[in-house]
Amino acid sequence: MMELALRAARLGLGTTAPNPSVGAVIANEATGEVISIATTAPGGRPHAEPLATLAAGHRARGKTMYVTLEPCSHVGHTPPCVDAVLAAGLARVVVAQEDPDPRVAGRGLDRLRSEGVEVTRGVLGDEARWLTRGHIVRVTERRPFIQLKLAVGHDGTVPRGGAGKPLFVTGDVARTHGHMLRARADAILVGTGTVRDDDPDLTCRLAGLAQQSPVRVVLAGRKLPSTSSKLANSAAKAPVWIMASARTLAANEHQADSLQKAGCRLLQVGEVGSRPWLPSVCEALVGEGITRLLVEGGPTLWHSFAVAGLVDEVRLFRAGVETASETADKTKPPPFLGDLLPGLALRFVDRRLLGPDDMTTYRHDQQRTERSRST
Ligand SMILES: NC(=O)c1ccc[n+]([C@@H]2O[C@H](COP(=O)([O-])OP(=O)(O)OC[C@H]3O[C@@H](n4cnc5c(N)ncnc54)[C@H](OP(=O)(O)O)[C@@H]3O)[C@@H](O)[C@H]2O)c1
Missing domain, CATH: 3.40.140.10 (Cytidine Deaminase, domain 2)
Incomplete structure (x- = not known):
């Protein structure tokens, strides 16, 4: 029951x-x-x-x-x-x-x-x-549940998009699964690098679940995302929030104005080294009612979240498993997560085949984190 x-x-x-x-x-x-x-x-x-x-x-x-x-x-x-x-x-x-x-x-x-x-x-x-x-860490740590989604090639390399087009690393089944993660998130987050290279839409495009598109959040470093990006141009369809430091907002005042006119919301957050400080980002998101955050990338942001220890769960999508010589042993995780997310104490949960690709789930390991803090 x-x-x-x-x-x-x-x-x-x-x-x-x-x-x-x-x-x-x-x-x-x-x-x-x-x-x-x-x-x-x-x-x-x-x-x-x-x-x-x-x-x-x-x-x-x-x-x-x-x-x-x-x-x-x-x-x-x-x-x-x-x-x-x-x-x-x-x-x-x-x-x-x-x-x-x-x-x-x-x-x-x-x-x-x-x-x-x-x-x-x-x-x-x-x-x-x-x-x-999401509820527990909101109440006890003033942050949302943070889920990182990574899509890599079979050998663990991160294929890069470019020319304003997303690069589809995995096949249809895995992508559908990725959209399900969006539907179950309150907000989805990328950095300005992904907006610049991929010009993504970041909505949930599963039939019948379009209304479950999460709030789309861009973390801006020194520059704000372009006003001609798909995100800026679709802010009326699903909310777009841009989080940036006071310094970045002041240095790009004209662009900030245009983004606001396009319907984007600008949220000022604390900074460290010219980039938004992640605890301040978390606090702002919780203050706006976000309890589940899906971080879709790219690699610079994954790294920042890992270094800050702000990761609850990782969903690692890997392309082309079926065609690889390796046997599909579902009890074994791929060997390269540590290279992608250094220093994180995560435990392997499971690995699922999704058509020709696979998805490995890791979760935050409280005991390992505490052990490494005490040594
Ligand atoms: N395979 C995948 O799963 C996946 C997913 C998404 C993207 N990508 C690929 O990743 C590439 C883009 O990579 P990326 O690393 O440049 O993208 P990114 O992580 O989306 O953006 C990085 C930028 O975000 C800004 N930023 C704001 N706050 C930050 C913080 N706290 N920590 C770090 N950065 C912060 C920085 O701008 P400043 O430098 O101005 O400070 C930084 O350069 C694209 O080619 C895309 O195709 C792959």
């Missing part, structure tokens, strides 16, 4: 910011019947728990709710979810994890217990914490 709730939560990724995407299932434990399933609504409200109780109606009485995050107990823009759970007459609530938001932090579970509801917590907690990581 919790697997089902996690699946429901996954459906809302990229649509609920600044709120987390939560999944809730109401089921009859005795018979195994699933009575209702709900996901946090687009925009973050209503939350999953009242949607699940509403759908279940009187059939929720005496039954069990499985929910991926502790129900909230405070009055925000909506009444507390705990009230909906109690009003529905649920006998038991199983939660995957407590909510680190100081307004909740165990109080939701305490209230349920004090009202006689049986509470079980920690079921599939690891997976739920990963799914909700």
